[in-house]
Amino acid sequence: MNAPLLELRDVRAAYGKVAALHGVSLLVAQGEVVALLGANGAGKSTTLRTISGLMRPTSGAVLWCGER
């Protein structure tokens, strides 16, 4: 089976001492449209920031086609 295009594995991220993501795991497979829903402060934009590399996870991994 092919690796997903994008995978977040137990990603944690923080703004200074304020934790923003508490271990988020997420898969986006080839051909898929995935929506992130949530109220303000839920961590949606922080998730996008960690995927695009604008923010480094404090732990966990962001994998592209199965690779870091």
Added chain:
Amino acid sequence: MAQRRVVRTFQKTNVLKNLTVRDNVLAAHYLSGREPLWRTFFAGGARARIERDIGESADGILSLVGLEARRGIEAGALSCGELRLLEVALALGARPRLLMLDEPAAGLNTHEAEALAALLRRVRAERVEAMLLVEHNMALVMSVSDRVVVMNTGEKLAEGTPESVRNNSAVRIAYLGRVD
């Protein structure tokens, strides 16, 4: 990640308002690194070919997003809905494999949001391998998504098809219930 062709749009529009719509899309091709700018300094056939290819690509994208007729006007003169379409066009200029959209329907009326949903379905079919969408517009989310991930205070609260998430009681209490 950009080198892996992950491209995102932002909640606040990022267009160059003093440039024409078409010039914005041309600039997106260069700024994305798809064609190194220095190559355009070479005279002769190579430069002409690069400029022709990028021009054709930009025109194809403008046609796809429905801004063909607006290509010659300054981007600052576009409506809010048209600016959102231009944002998608700029992202496509970088030929993303994964397109991430941060609240693309923010500020759009119902009609504009429906047009955006139709565009995103075309983009998915013709231009990208996958999309990740952050959006509050439920109608848009339900009509374009295969799967919905609901987040709450930095954690994943629920995940599933749009229909199953809509019917999830925890989601309704934490999020959907507030907007009903």
